[in-house]
Amino acid sequence: MKIKGLEIYGYGRLEGQQFNLNRSFTQIYGENETGKSTMQTFIHSLLFGFARTDKPLYVPRFTNQYGGHMVMDDEGSELYIERIYRDGAEQVTILYNNSPKDIEWLHQKFNFMTDAAYDKIFSFDVLGLQQVHQLTEDKLQDYLMQAGVFGSTEFSSLETNLIKEKLRLLAPDHSEGELSDHITEILNLQLQIRDEEVKLERYEQLSAEQFELKQKMDDIKMHISQLTKLQQMKQKEMSFHANAKEWKQLELQLNIEPLVFPDHGIERYEGLKKQLQAAKRDIALREEKIEQLKRENSAIELLDGSDFEQAEKLLQEEPQIKVHQKNRDALERDIADKEATLERLQHDIGWQEYHDIKIDEALKDHLIYALSDKEQLNLKAAQLQREISQLSREEELNASKLADITPHIVTDDLFRTGIQLSEQRLELSQKTELYHKLESEQQRAAEIEEQKRRKLNLIYLLGGVVGLATAAYLFYLQFYIPASILLLIPIIMIVLFVQNKPVENNQNHIMQDEISHLESSIQNMQSLLDDQFDLERQRNLRDKQLRILDEKAALSRKKEQLQQLLTEEETALKKVNDTLNRTKNMLKLKLSYEDSLLPDAFRTIYRLQQTYQQLMQLKTSMASEQQQLDSFSSKVNAFSLVSNDVPPSVVFTELGGLVKTEVRNRNEQQRVTEQLQLSEKELSTLQDGFKEMDAELKQLFKEAGVKEESDYYRQFEAFTEYHQNLNRHHQLSQQLEEENFTYEMSTKLSEQTSEDLRIMEGRITDQLKEYAGELKEQEHELYQIEQMMKTMEEDTTLSELNHRYAIERNIVNELALDYSALHYIEVLIDAHRQRIKGERIPNIIRKASEIFTLLTEGRYIDVIYHDALLVKHKNGQIYHPTELSQSTKELLYITMRLSLVDHLRYLYPFPVIIDDAFVHFDKHRKDMILEYLMQQQANQYLYFTCNRSANIPAKNTIVLERHEKELKK
Numbered sequence: 001m002k003i004k005g006l007e008i009y010g011y012g013r014l015e016g017q018q019f020n021l022n023r024s025f026t027q028i029y030g031e032n033e034t035g036k037s038t039m040q041t042f043i044h045s046l047l048f049g050f051a052r053t054d055k056p057l058y059v060p061r062f063t064n065q066y067g068g069h070m071v072m073d074d075e076g077s078e079l080y081i082e083r084i085y086r087d088g089a090e091q092v093t094i095l096y097n098n099s100p101k102d103i104e105w106l107h108q109k110f111n112f113m114t115d116a117a118y119d120k121i122f123s124f125d126v127l128g129l130q131q132v133h134q135l136t137e138d139k140l141q142d143y144l145m146q147a148g149v150f151g152s153t154e155f156s157s158l159e160t161n162l163i164k165e166k167l168r169l170l171a172p173d174h175s176e177g178e179l180s181d182h183i184t185e186i187l188n189l190q191l192q193i194r195d196e197e198v199k200l201e202r203y204e205q206l207s208a209e210q211f212e213l214k215q216k217m218d219d220i221k222m223h224i225s226q227l228t229k230l231q232q233m234k235q236k237e238m239s240f241h242a243n244a245k246e247w248k249q250l251e252l253q254l255n256i257e258p259l260v261f262p263d264h265g266i267e268r269y270e271g272l273k274k275q276l277q278a279a280k281r282d283i284a285l286r287e288e289k290i291e292q293l294k295r296e297n298s299a300i301e302l303l304d305g306s307d308f309e310q311a312e313k314l315l316q317e318e319p320q321i322k323v324h325q326k327n328r329d330a331l332e333r334d335i336a337d338k339e340a341t342l343e344r345l346q347h348d349i350g351w352q353e354y355h356d357i358k359i360d361e362a363l364k365d366h367l368i369y370a371l372s373d374k375e376q377l378n379l380k381a382a383q384l385q386r387e388i389s390q391l392s393r394e395e396e397l398n399a400s401k402l403a404d405i406t407p408h409i410v411t412d413d414l415f416r417t418g419i420q421l422s423e424q425r426l427e428l429s430q431k432t433e434l435y436h437k438l439e440s441e442q443q444r445a446a447e448i449e450e451q452k453r454r455k456l457n458l459i460y461l462l463g464g465v466v467g468l469a470t471a472a473y474l475f476y477l478q479f480y481i482p483a484s485i486l487l488l489i490p491i492i493m494i495v496l497f498v499q500n501k502p503v504e505n506n507q508n509h510i511m512q513d514e515i516s517h518l519e520s521s522i523q524n525m526q527s528l529l530d531d532q533f534d535l536e537r538q539r540n541l542r543d544k545q546l547r548i549l550d551e552k553a554a555l556s557r558k559k560e561q562l563q564q565l566l567t568e569e570e571t572a573l574k575k576v577n578d579t580l581n582r583t584k585n586m587l588k589l590k591l592s593y594e595d596s597l598l599p600d601a602f603r604t605i606y607r608l609q610q611t612y613q614q615l616m617q618l619k620t621s622m623a624s625e626q627q628q629l630d631s632f633s634s635k636v637n638a639f640s641l642v643s644n645d646v647p648p649s650v651v652f653t654e655l656g657g658l659v660k661t662e663v664r665n666r667n668e669q670q671r672v673t674e675q676l677q678l679s680e681k682e683l684s685t686l687q688d689g690f691k692e693m694d695a696e697l698k699q700l701f702k703e704a705g706v707k708e709e710s711d712y713y714r715q716f717e718a719f720t721e722y723h724q725n726l727n728r729h730h731q732l733s734q735q736l737e738e739e740n741f742t743y744e745m746s747t748k749l750s751e752q753t754s755e756d757l758r759i760m761e762g763r764i765t766d767q768l769k770e771y772a773g774e775l776k777e778q779e780h781e782l783y784q785i786e787q788m789m790k791t792m793e794e795d796t797t798l799s800e801l802n803h804r805y806a807i808e809r810n811i812v813n814e815l816a817l818d819y820s821a822l823h824y825i826e827v828l829i830d831a832h833r834q835r836i837k838g839e840r841i842p843n844i845i846r847k848a849s850e851i852f853t854l855l856t857e858g859r860y861i862d863v864i865y866h867d868a869l870l871v872k873h874k875n876g877q878i879y880h881p882t883e884l885s886q887s888t889k890e891l892l893y894i895t896m897r898l899s900l901v902d903h904l905r906y907l908y909p910f911p912v913i914i915d916d917a918f919v920h921f922d923k924h925r926k927d928m929i930l931e932y933l934m935q936q937q938a939n940q941y942l943y944f945t946c947n948r949s950a951n952i953p954a955k956n957t958i959v960l961e962r963h964e965k966e967l968k969k
Contacts, residue, residue, distance in 0.1 A: 001072045001073065001074045001079065001909050001910060001911070002021075002023050002072060002073045002909075002911060002940040003021050003043070003070055003071070003072050003073075003911055003940060003942075004020070004021065004023075004071045004072060004073050004078075005018065005019065005020045005021065005070065005071045006018070006019045006021070006039075006042070006043070006046075006068065006069075006070050007019075007068050007069050007070075008039075008042060008068040009063070009065040009066070009067050009068045009084070010060030010062075010063035010064070010065045010066050010067065010068075011038060011041075011042045011045075011058050011060060011066065011067065011068060012035065012038035012041075012042075012058035012059075012060060013033075013034075013035045013038055013060075013061070014035045014038055014039060014042065014060075015060050015062055015063045016063065019958055021940070021942070021958075022940075022955070022956045023073070023937075023940060024934065024936060024937050024939075024940060024941070025930075025933050025934040025936070025940070025941045025943065025952075025956055026940075026941070026942050026943065026956055026957070026958060027943045027945065027948070027949060027952045027956055027957045027958070028942060028943065028944045028945070028957075028958045028960065029945055029946070029948040029957060029958070029959050029960070030944075030946065030959065030960030030961070031946055031962070032946060033962065034960040034961060034962050035960050036915075036944045036945075036946070036960060037915070037944075038058060039944070039960070040123070040913055040915060040944060041058060042058070042068065043070070043911075043913065043942075044115055044118070044119070045058075045083065046068065046069070046070045046081050046083055047081070047110070047115070047118065047910075048114065048115035048118065049083065049090060049092075049115075050067075050083060050085045050090050057085070065084065066084065066085045066086070067082070067083050067084035067085050067086075067091075068082070068083070069081060069082035069083070069093075074096075077096065077097050078095075078096070078097055078098075079094075079095075079096050079109075080093070080094070080095035080096075080098075081093075081094055081106070082094075094106050096109075110908075110910075111907060111908060113908055113910070118910060121900065121901070121904065121908070122901060122908075122910045122911070122912050122913060123912070123913040123914075123915070124894075124897055124913075124914065124915070124917055125914070125915035125916065125917050162822055162825060162826050163826075165818075165822055166819065166822050166823070166826070169815055169818060169819045169822070170819055178815060179812065179815045179816065179819060182808055182811050182812045182815065183812060185808050186805065186808045186809060186812060189801055189804055189805045189808065190805070192801050193798065193801045193802065193805065196797055196798040196801060197798070200798075202792070203789060203792050203793075206785050206788055206789050206792075207789065209785055210782065210785050210786065210789065213778055213781060213782045213785065214782065216778055217775060217778050217779065217782065220771055220774055220775045220778070221775065223771055224768060224771045224772065224775065227764055227767055227768050227771070228768065230764055231761060231764040231765060231768065234757060234760055234761040234764060235761060236739060237749055237757055238754070238757045238758065238761065240735075240736065240739060240741065240749070241749060241750075241752070241754055241757065243732050243735060243736065244736065244741070244746050244747075244749040244750040245750045246728075246732060247729065247732040247733060247736065247746060247750065248746075248747065248750040250725055250728055250729040250732070251729060253725055254722075254725055254726055254729060261703075261704055261715060261716060261719035262700050262703045262704060265700060265703075265704060265712075265716060266713075266716055268696075268700060269697065269700055269712065272693050272696055272697045272700070273697070275689075275693050276690065276693050276694065276697070279686055279689055279690040279693065280690070282682075282686050283683060283686050283687060283690070286679050286682055286683040286686060287683065289679050290676060290679045290680060290683065293672050293675055293676040293679065294676065296672050297669065297672045297673060297676065300665055300668055300669045300672070301665065302662065302665055302666060302669065308659070308662050310639055311639070311655050311658055311659050311662075312659055314635060314636065314639060314651075314655050315652065315655045315656060315659050317632060318648075318652045318655075320628075321628075321629065321632050321648050321652075322648075324625045324628045324629055324632075325629065325648065327621070327625045328622060328625040328626060328629065331618050331621055331622040331625065332622065334618050335615060335618045335619060335622065338611055338614055338615040338618060339615065341611050342354065342608065342611050342612060342615065345604050345607055345608045345611065346608065348604055349587075349589060349593075349601050349604050349605065349608075350589065350590055350593070351588060351608075354608065354612060355588045356609075357586070357587060357588065357605060357609075359587075359602065359605055359606060359609070363583075363602070364599075364602055366583075367580075367583055367598055367599060367602055368599060370576055370579050370580055370583070371580075371595060371596070371598060371599065373572075373576050374573065374576045374577070374580070374595065377569050377572055377573040377576060378573065380565075380569050381566060381569045381570060381573065384562050384565055384566040384569060385566065387562055388559060388562050388563065388566065391555050391558060391559045391562065392559070394551075394555055395552065395555050395556070395559075398548050398551055398552050398555070399552075401544075401548055402545065402548050402549070402552075405541050405544060405545055405548075406545070408541055409538065409541050409542060409545060410533070410538060414528070414529065414533070415538055415542070417525055417528055417529060418529060418533055418535045418538065419535065420525060421522060421525040421526065421529065421535075422535050424518055424521055424522050424525070425522060427518060428515065428518045428519065428522065431514060431515055431518065432515060435512070435515060453500050453501075456496075456500050457497050457500055460493040460494075460496045460497040460500065461493070461497060463489060463490075463493045464489070464490035464491075464493030464494055464497070465490070466489075467486055467487070467488075467489030467490040467493065468487070468490040470486050471483045471484075471486040471487040471489075471490070474486060577595075580595050580598065583598065584598070587601060587602070587605060589601060629648075632648065633648075636648075636651050700712070704716075733746075841865060843903050844896070844899045844900055844903050845863055845864070845865045845899075847899040847902050847903065848863045848895045848896055848898075848899040849861075849862050849863040851895045851898055851899060851932070852871065852891070852892060852895045854928075854932060855891055855894075855895065855925070855928055855929060855932060856888070856891065857928070858874055859873065859874055860872065860873055860874065860888075861873070861874050863892075863895070864878070868880075869881060871884070871892065886920070887920060887921055887922070887925065890920060890921070891921075891925070891929075894917065894929070901939055902938065902939070905938045905939055909938075909939070910939075911939070911940040911941070911942055912939055912940065912941045912942065913942050913944070914933075914941060914942065914943045914944065915944045916944060916945045916946060916947075918930075918945075919947070926949070927949070927951050930943070930949055930951065930952060931951070934952070934956070
């Protein structure tokens, strides 16, 4: 997976920025505090989330949106990840080929890689290199191997901590350690517990004795309970003995035929008697009232039915007529207001009378656009006039400048002469300098040639002398032919000696002639020029003159253009004014009306038309209201019971009094009639009630079996006495039954005497006293046993020992589990190391050898691992990592990290982040590493640095800039 692009909404000092990354290698360059570390953290956050407790939140300063998104290429598929941190929570959007995915899918896609593991394996910086120099021989070797095999040194740190933790728990000989101390404490507690358990045997004996005593006491308590119940029963019989005797006597008295009397007979009789007397009085009153109501009904006088109905109808129209009057008055006021408004609006726009003009939104828009065009044209014309005036002032200024510099400019011939003089002076200076250099070189060459010539002449002279001597010697020996041949050597040497003469150099004379010619030419030209002639000043003056002339021509052209534009704008302005005048004529406005007030005039005309229409509607409504009032007046004139030609309010007052009087009379008649009917019904009802009560009174006498009032009262007294005895008998029966006395027990109790009951109760009391004394003795013995047991129970030594034993046993179990877990983890680590050695290390070492050989340019040809990490030099020597130079050790560390990344590329194809890890290397080695990284296509490398490399193309480089809003403190 390779990052194609990043967009940072807001993250730390970075905001609103987009970056397109190269598929293989990208250099991210920036000075200090430009956001390189922030961008690295942003990539980590997008891959693994913001919610990381070990790193702070990079809340942006200048934007409210915190987060961003990245687009990754996954072997032709596109992975989109967006994370936004808002309101204390992270919002994640994941799209894979535009299909939404969840966070669990992303974890599975990353093969459950964590942020910490990614930081250890795929991200390294100069701190890891600095740590290389601080390690001893063995630690350095382990550090390099773990960096290449596991990506970090946390694996060995974990193993070291495991060993320390195991030694803390238990020493190898089991003599020391926290676990051994707790086991010793458990053995001591077991001995103490055995001593305390002997005391339990006496406690068990006392418990058995306690149980036997409690059994005996329970038997005695059961006898006491039974006797107590029997005593209570006798006492109850003694208390209810009199009731039982009375109950039996009442039973004998009630053994007769029951008496009969009506229910509530006396109350009913006396009530009926009073009701009969009251009914007689009510009947007489009702008859008198009926006569009075008949007289009142005949005295009431009523109107004719048609007159009353017509009066009611007219009165019902009172609200409507009042509304019509109110509406008419309001309409009159509104009409007056509208007419005043209409007159005021006409006066505002200069109208003498109302004109019906057709206006619409198109005319309004046309008017607005025309005024806007006029305003813009006036502004443009004024601007053009100001610009033309400015150009005129600039032309005058240029003419003044030109007049100032023209007298100081020489003629063209003198100017060309001055240029030639300057060129010849320059040529004279160069040739003079060249002449002096050639002269010095020729002198050195002549000295060298003279030395060579003298050496050759010496050689020629010595060769001629030697040849001549040899030839003479051979002549002396009579070897003529060899002597003749050797005689040629001196001759040749003499010829060469003569010809070896000094060579004359005529080039200096030619150069001297040229210099003399130039000096004479310069003198001639100087005679033609003034002593105050300054070529540079003349050049500046001519350049200034040329610029002024160019500016003058440009200003002239621009002025002509502006004049033409001004003419066009004035023509357009005239057309707009003509359009506005036509609009004024159409709106019936004076031509002198201010153009800027035309929109207000349009709105005023629109209001005039609206007001005129409203005025017409008001007049129509007023005519309708007046018609309604006239119709009501005609109805009133046709009604003879009220006054004519008076205001409606007076008519309604008279109608109201007439209707109220009639309604009151009619209601009074209806009330009298209803009361008359009600009184007749009440009279009939009272007469029927009187008959019913008389019949009921006779029925009471019949039920009691009497004929007169005195016999009725005597029968009631006999009946009352019978029922009192019966109720008392029932009360005594119920009381005895509540005390659990049956009929036989009550009968038997009524037959016994009080003395027999007292004798039986005394015997039972004596037996209770005997049992109570025996129970008291046994309770005292039980109390002594329980005090002894309580003393033994209060001794908590055994329970405390058991509690401590249980605590120590739990501690030992937990420590044993911890020790077993540590041992198991140690076994897993060892098994994992052995598997890594068999599977991963050969591949990593082989790839590391290739990378190390390439980056050291063949000086080291192999990386070896046989229980130790070594490197092999091209001369065959084997070196330990500590024997290498600092930069070579750092290079070996980087080689192991890159080899691990290459080995994991199929399982974890993540981009690799390098944070300026090559600052300690020289330029050549740094360029070698960067060139190697740019050639890698399997992984994507992101190289963050503050030292930009010129060997990396611009297309592979991103430059970070400081934020303009950022404030330094």
